[in-house]
Amino acid sequence: MLYFVTGTDTDSGKTLVSAALLSKAQGHKCGFKPIASGCISTDVGLRNSDALMLIAQSNIDLPYQVVNPISFEPAIAPHIAAKLVNRTLTAQSVLDTMYNPAMLEADFALIEGAGGWRLPFGNGEYLSDTVKLLQTKLQQAQQIQNPKKKPKIEVILVVGMKLGCLNHALLTQEVILADGLTIAGWVANQVDAEMAFIDDNLNSLQQMMQAPFLGYVPHLTAATAENAAVYLQLPQ
Numbered sequence: 319m320l321y322f323v324t325g326t327d328t329d330s331g332k333t334l335v336s337a338a339l340l341s342k343a344q345g346h347k348c349g350f351k352p353i354a355s356g357c358i359s360t361d362v363g364l365r366n367s368d369a370l371m372l373i374a375q376s377n378i379d380l381p382y383q384v385v386n387p388i389s390f391e392p393a394i395a396p397h398i399a400a401k402l403v404n405r406t407l408t409a410q411s412v413l414d415t416m417y418n419p420a421m422l423e424a425d426f427a428l429i430e431g432a433g434g435w436r437l438p439f440g441n442g443e444y445l446s447d448t449v450k451l452l453q454t455k456l457q458q459a460q461q462i463q464n465p466k467k468k469p470k471i472e473v474i475l476v477v478g479m480k481l482g483c484l485n486h487a488l489l490t491q492e493v494i495l496a497d498g499l500t501i502a503g504w505v506a507n508q509v510d511a512e513m514a515f516i517d518d519n520l521n522s523l524q525q526m527m528q529a530p531f532l533g534y535v536p537h538l539t540a541a542t543a544e545n546a547a548v549y550l551q552l553p554q
C-alpha cells in the first residue's frame with residue numbers, strides 16, 4: 319500500500335510520524351520526500367534531514383535522488399526556492415520526477431509531502447494536484463494489469479496539536495475528501511508541549527474527524543521514530 323503523508327502545517331510532525339510508521343511496518347518498506355526545501359550542501363549534493371530520516375527507516379536500498387529528487391537549499395516555500403534557481407514546479411513535472419516503481423512494489427511505502435495539503439507551485443497548481451495525478455495514474459495502471467485491484471494511494475493526515483489546529487484539521491480533511499482522495503487515518507501529534515486542554519482538543523477532533531484514528535503522540539523529550547511508534551498503529 320502507498321500512502322501520502324500530509325499535515326495541518328509545516329512542522330506538524332509529518333516526518334516524525336512517517337518515520338514512526340515506517341519503523342512499525344513489516345516487509346519491504348520505503349519512504350519518499352519528493353520535494354525538500356531546507357537542504358544542506360554536501361560533497362555529494364544537497365541533502366535533507368527529512369529524506370535522511372525516512373531512509374534510515376527504509377529497508378529498500380534506493381539512491382538518495384530517488385527518495386528526494388527535488389531539493390532546494392533555503393528553508394522556504396519550494397516554489398519560491400525553485401524560482402531562485404530558475405526552476406519551475408508543475409503538478410505533472412513533479413509527478414514525473416518523483417514516480418518510481420518501488421512505490422508500488424513495496425509492501426509499505428509512503429510519500430511525505432511538504433508543508434500542508436495545498437502547498438502551492440506558484441502556477442495555480444498545488445502538490446495536492448500531483449497526488450491526484452498519481453491516484454489517476456495508479457488507477458489506470460491497475461485497470462490494465464489487474465482490474466479487480468483497488469486504487470492504491472491514500473492519505474495520512476498529521477494534525478500538529480497546538481492552538482488553532484482544530485480549524486486547520488477540519489479544513490484539511492474537507493479539502494482532501496473534496497479532492498477525491500481517501501484518508502486512511504489521522505494522527506494527533508503534540509508539537510506544542512504546553513498546549514492547554516489537550517484532552518478536550520483531542521476529544522473534539524475525535525468527534526469531527528471522519529477517518530480512522532491512528533494514535534496520539536505526546537510531546538516527546540526525544541522525538542525519534544522508535545519513541546513515536548509506540549503511540550501509533552498502522553492504517554488498515
Ligand SMILES: Nc1ncnc2c1ncn2[C@@H]1O[C@H](COP(=O)(O)OP(=O)(O)OP(=O)(O)O)[C@@H](O)[C@H]1O
Pocket residue numbers: 325327328329330331332333334335368431432433507508509535536537538539540541
Ligand atoms: N510529538 C513531538 N514531540 C516532540 N517534538 C516533536 C514532536 N513532533 C514533532 N516534533 C519536532 O518538531 C519539529 C517538526 O517536526 P517534523 O519535522 O516531523 O514536521 P514536518 O511536518 O515534517 O515539517 P516539514 O514541513 O518541514 O516537513 C521537529 O524538530 C520534530 O522533532
Ligand SMILES: C[C@H](N)[C@H](N)CCCCCC(=O)O
Pocket residue numbers: 328329354355356392393394395396432433434436437438
Ligand atoms: C522549509 C519547511 N520546513 C518546509 N520544508 C517547507 C514549508 C513550505 C510551506 C509553504 C506554505 O504553505 O506557506
Ligand SMILES: [Mg+2]
Pocket residue numbers: 332333334368430
Ligand atoms: Mg518533514
